[in-house]
Amino acid sequence: MAFELESAAHPENLKRVVIEPVTRVEGHGKVTLLLDEDNRVHQARFHIVEFRGFEKFIQGRPYWEVPVLVQRLCGICPVSHHLAASKAMDMIVGARLTPTAEKLRRLMHFGQILQSHALHFYYLASPDLLFGFDSDVARRNIVGVAAAYPEIARQGVALRRYGQEVIRITAGKRVHGTGSIPGGVNKNLSMEERDTLLKEIDDMIAWSQGAVELVKKVYGGRPDFHNGFGYFRSSFMSLVREDGALDLYHGGLRARDEHGQTIFDHVDYTHYWDYIHEEVKPWSYMKFPFIRSKGREEGWYRVGPLARVNNCDLIPTPLAEAERKAFKAFGGGSALHATLAYHWARMIEMLHCVEGIKELLHDPDLLGDDLVTQGQRGFRGVGVIEAPRGTLIHHYRVDEDDLIVRANLIVSTTHNNQAMNEAVRQVALQYLDGQNLTEGLLNYIEVAIRAFDPCLSCATHALGQMPLEVELQDAAGQVVDRLARNGGGETAR
Amino acid sequence: MTAPLLVFAYGNPSRGDDALGPELLRRLEALAPPGTEFLTDFQLQVDHAVDLQGRRRVLFIDASVAAPPPFAFARLRAEKDASYTSHAMSPGAVLHAYRELYGVAPPPAYLLAVRGDHYELGAPLSALASAHLEAAFELAQKLCVAPGEEWERQLTRAEPVQR
Numbered sequence: 196m197a198f199e200l201e202s203a204a205h206p207e208n209l210k211r212v213v214i215e216p217v218t219r220v221e222g223h224g225k226v227t228l229l230l231d232e233d234n235r236v237h238q239a240r241f242h243i244v245e246f247r248g249f250e251k252f253i254q255g256r257p258y259w260e261v262p263v264l265v266q267r268l269c270g271i272c273p274v275s276h277h278l279a280a281s282k283a284m285d286m287i288v289g290a291r292l293t294p295t296a297e298k299l300r301r302l303m304h305f306g307q308i309l310q311s312h313a314l315h316f317y318y319l320a321s322p323d324l325l326f327g328f329d330s331d332v333a334r335r336n337i338v339g340v341a342a343a344y345p346e347i348a349r350q351g352v353a354l355r356r357y358g359q360e361v362i363r364i365t366a367g368k369r370v371h372g373t374g375s376i377p378g379g380v381n382k383n384l385s386m387e388e389r390d391t392l393l394k395e396i397d398d399m400i401a402w403s404q405g406a407v408e409l410v411k412k413v414y415g416g417r418p419d420f421h422n423g424f425g426y427f428r429s430s431f432m433s434l435v436r437e438d439g440a441l442d443l444y445h446g447g448l449r450a451r452d453e454h455g456q457t458i459f460d461h462v463d464y465t466h467y468w469d470y471i472h473e474e475v476k477p478w479s480y481m482k483f484p485f486i487r488s489k490g491r492e493e494g495w496y497r498v499g500p501l502a503r504v505n506n507c508d509l510i511p512t513p514l515a516e517a518e519r520k521a522f523k524a525f526g527g528g529s530a531l532h533a534t535l536a537y538h539w540a541r542m543i544e545m546l547h548c549v550e551g552i553k554e555l556l557h558d559p560d561l562l563g564d565d566l567v568t569q570g571q572r573g574f575r576g577v578g579v580i581e582a583p584r585g586t587l588i589h590h591y592r593v594d595e596d597d598l599i600v601r602a603n604l605i606v607s608t609t610h611n612n613q614a615m616n617e618a619v620r621q622v623a624l625q626y627l628d629g630q631n632l633t634e635g636l637l638n639y640i641e642v643a644i645r646a647f648d649p650c651l652s653c654a655t656h657a658l659g660q661m662p663l664e665v666e667l668q669d670a671a672g673q674v675v676d677r678l679a680r681n682g683g684g685e686t687a688r
Numbered sequence: 689m690t691a692p693l694l695v696f697a698y699g700n701p702s703r704g705d706d707a708l709g710p711e712l713l714r715r716l717e718a719l720a721p722p723g724t725e726f727l728t729d730f731q732l733q734v735d736h737a738v739d740l741q742g743r744r745r746v747l748f749i750d751a752s753v754a755a756p757p758p759f760a761f762a763r764l765r766a767e768k769d770a771s772y773t774s775h776a777m778s779p780g781a782v783l784h785a786y787r788e789l790y791g792v793a794p795p796p797a798y799l800l801a802v803r804g805d806h807y808e809l810g811a812p813l814s815a816l817a818s819a820h821l822e823a824a825f826e827l828a829q830k831l832c833v834a835p836g837e838e839w840e841r842q843l844t845r846a847e848p849v850q851r
Binding site: 318337338341342345348349352353355356359 | 734735737738768784785788789790791
């Protein structure tokens, strides 16, 4: 269906419904729908109306500042930007990382994915999954989960906190650390720090296994509903290791189409532009990337946990690999395309992260003191990493005075732009078409968006529920219906 | 072993007088009072309930536009408010989250709200806020080594002020 509902043939004759999350700093998304007299949907768009401009801010800054500066892009995954920029700057200083430096960065990255996935699942998504999409809005939040399911909430808070501790120890601070630098890292792990993290790791593994079981139980309880909610098929793109394994820190790019056929594989990401093109559309500040060989209409794709778990041939830790096999078996051996399967894949990845952390903590290289290297100076750097929400590309040019002269960033949300639009269109057709507006309806759309990207919920400074305002206007622009939900969860017409 | 006293200051050090909490914490930490752990963050969140575990007492420090100058010092109550849906929870909401998460009452907790007036991004502490900081530092030093009864004697109001 991809583009059928993107632009209505005669918008002038249609009513316009705007779903506008109130937002402040990190992002601002809104949904617009065009309906006819019978409330049938003719157009549905998901817009990011925030103007980012970060690439401009960076120009003129010295390259060694960039890994710290870019963390201000995101309050949820600053470490991913920190590491993607560091990888790009490794190329600028001509570094080939020491084992200690690479493993410390991998540990930091596991901590980042762990804390972000825990935040997403327990704080943002679990209220919907545990209570129902249209359940009482007053309890659809983390405190509601704590009241009804205290053990689940405790584990969620503890998992996130553990991930933050891994970040604090490796990066220096829980938020906006400085551990990774061009050519390596600026500190190793002390034995005391290692032992502190090891004390709790078995609990983290057990609780992550519990999280996978919880998703499977919820998903399996109503498989038709969860499979069908906002369902569509697409291509997937992610990094994979040389042997095809899941690798969140480094690898080659792999893309497969909706039938599982390979589009490209083990592609050197330093030439990503040969494979991916970014299209601009006038109604959104966010670009629409597509795979060049498939073209604009067919080349859009999804990234993130669902893409990664579908795309990889194995997960290199035993418990997560067993869960990947179960996930694949649920899909009959093929890729799962359901929007809500993102949550399941996300928890499999969280399990992989804690297993990976344990493995690394037993690696003596982490205690080494060979932290930084450099080689032949370069002028172009590309760093790609699998951030919590998907493939993250940082691309810079640096001049002879060490200043940034050009920067291009493609973040996960941008890769998923068309896919999020598609999910909104599917949900609009499934649940809105011909219906009156309700608060529960708003949350159905929110649930679909949230499956991709928790930053859009975060951007509104609301955990688990976006403050929303919906207006129904007639063709002359007169408001005929209005529904608003504030940050406290109260709804008024 | 968990330190019996937690001093938790929050605020954005890059935003003018919002740096009052972190700055006061930095000065207290330099005194290294025994049995005290110092933590700081930009804002309070549900996760911070974990930091309250095993404490005998907790002192939150924040900048406030509503506190009577130079500061207000009050006992906190666990209470559910709308802040739990946001990035910036109130300390009372963190105490409430603690109770929900662990099923027991949180440790006694107090808020030292230091009056600040200017919160521009990139601005330094204002002169007035610096004076308030000195007064608050004097009290906070005493609290770090004082028994619980003394904390109660030092209260300046019955209810904590809002930010």
